[in-house]
Amino acid sequence: MTILEDALNKNITDDFRQLAKDEKVGINTIFKTVSKGRAVIVNRINTKPLGIGFPFRTKINVNIGTSASLANVDTELKKIKIAEKFGADTISDLSMGGNIDLIRKKILDISTVPITTVPIYQTLIEAKTIEDITDELIFNIIEKHLKDGISSLVIHSGFTLEDLKSMKGKRMMGMVSKGGSYTAAYMVNKGVENPFLKNFDYLLDMFNNYDAVLNLGNAMRSGCIHDKVDKFQLSEIKFNSRLAKRANKKGVQVIIESLGGHVLAKDLIKYLKLCKKISNNRPLFVSGPIPTDFAPGYDHIAAAIGAAFASGFGADYLCAITPAEHLCLPSIDDVKKGLIACRIAAHVGDSFKFGLNYLFNDDYHLSNYRFKKNWQKQFECSIDPTEPQKKHPISEDVCSMCGKYCALSISQKLFNNKPSTKF
Numbered sequence: 141m142t143i144l145e146d147a148l149n150k151n152i153t154d155d156f157r158q159l160a161k162d163e164k165v166g167i168n169t170i171f172k173t174v175s176k177g178r179a180v181i182v183n184r185i186n187t188k189p190l191g192i193g194f195p196f197r198t199k200i201n202v203n204i205g206t207s208a209s210l211a212n213v214d215t216e217l218k219k220i221k222i223a224e225k226f227g228a229d230t231i232s233d234l235s236m237g238g239n240i241d242l243i244r245k246k247i248l249d250i251s252t253v254p255i256t257t258v259p260i261y262q263t264l265i266e267a268k269t270i271e272d273i274t275d276e277l278i279f280n281i282i283e284k285h286l287k288d289g290i291s292s293l294v295i296h297s298g299f300t301l302e303d304l305k306s307m308k309g310k311r312m313m314g315m316v317s318k319g320g321s322y323t324a325a326y327m328v329n330k331g332v333e334n335p336f337l338k339n340f341d342y343l344l345d346m347f348n349n350y351d352a353v354l355n356l357g358n359a360m361r362s363g364c365i366h367d368k369v370d371k372f373q374l375s376e377i378k379f380n381s382r383l384a385k386r387a388n389k390k391g392v393q394v395i396i397e398s399l400g401g402h403v404l405a406k407d408l409i410k411y412l413k414l415c416k417k418i419s420n421n422r423p424l425f426v427s428g429p430i431p432t433d434f435a436p437g438y439d440h441i442a443a444a445i446g447a448a449f450a451s452g453f454g455a456d457y458l459c460a461i462t463p464a465e466h467l468c469l470p471s472i473d474d475v476k477k478g479l480i481a482c483r484i485a486a487h488v489g490d491s492f493k494f495g496l497n498y499l500f501n502d503d504y505h506l507s508n509y510r511f512k513k514n515w516q517k518q519f520e521c522s523i524d525p526t527e528p529q530k531k532h533p534i535s536e537d538v539c540s541m542c543g544k545y546c547a548l549s550i551s552q553k554l555f556n557n558k559p560s561t562k563f
């Protein structure tokens with residue numbers, strides 16, 4: 141039985157028990173939300189199950205992987221370690237350079253969180269040219285990833301050949317999803333229908349067999365805020381929502397990816413709500429969204445602003461954006477910066493979703509220690525304990541910002557009924 145079938149049949153497995161404990165949610169609530177497709181449980185052998193969707197906290201994915209022009213496997217493996225250390229919930233291996241099969245196996249060996257892949261990337265590398273891609277090659281690679289133990293695979297199935305023909309000349313940035321553009325180029329080049337759509341039942345049988353999560357990709361996301369949320373994006377989420385129903389009927393869990401890329405801030409909340417409604421509240425994965433285009437080098441900050449509102453108003457799963465976005469393959473430090481920015485965004489988003497009490501353990505304790513000027517405890521509670529120590533060594537009691545005129549010190553005296561004007 142798949143996890144979805146277990147939820148439908150109310151079979152209490154170790155995964156459900158563990159998730160209920162980790163997320164402090166009742167097992168019956170988990171059965172209900174998973175069986176309705178509103179949440180998924182991402183599984184991987186010998187790791188903890190991961191809940192994505194309502195009512196779980198917002199989860200974060202970190203992208204790593206070699207590129208066609210930079211294929212240093214050791215660097216990519218170090219990125220995994222730093223991502224796991226700073227709280228990534230999942231890792232996506234987007235490798236397109238070097239021995240991709242071997243890299244994937246090394247990633248599976250070294251990592252402890254669920255791994256996602258986008259099999260059309262490796263398909264293009266193996267085919268070498270778009271012209272040489274075949275349906276058979278696409279599905280062989282999907283099967284290979286599933287066999288290796290990949291937990292979730294991204295498939296760009298939400299558009300047709302007709303959509304691509306009518307899209308011509310309608311957008312400034314065209315199609316910025318890599319997987320979407322490879323799939324689209326294959327379709328247009330050969331004049332064939334979307335390969336995932338054509339073979340969707342076969343695809344579902346494969347996913348069911350390995351109990352992997354189907355991630356319906358966001359091929360139609362916009363690449364700049366002037367390419368507004370358009371009929372192609374809305375058509376994709378409607379299309380993917382119908383496919384998700386078919387998948388659930390075959391026991392396959394689904395995450396829907398939408399509204400990623402660049403989205404004008406004033407449109408964000410409206411369309412997030414619409415996406416959740418159209419998809420019947422399925423788990424929503426959002427890459428970014430970046431609400432302004434003018435911050436290259438700082439896109440992790442721009443994306444975190446978008447992601448805070450995205451997770452607050454519907455997104456369940458965020459993809460961290462690094463400062464290298466649009467510029468180059470991220471360094472290890474870029475991955476860390478992107479992840480920390482995204483974790484702050486998810487934390488703020490969860491305060492919209494769950495309120496102040498949810499943040500009690502983190503924010504309350506930190507503020508308490510901050511007021512007492514207990515630097516060590518304050519840093520231990522923070523998102524990255526190493527960073528604040530670069531500014532304020534724990535051994536130093538006085539903070540150089542206000543020195544002896546510290547407002548917190550004065551407040552402690554004032555509100556401990558010991559008013560004093562002596563410094």
Ligand code: SF4
Nearest residue numbers: 539541542546547548
């Ligand atoms: S010195 Fe100023 S900035 Fe530093 S802890 Fe006190 S009030 Fe805050």
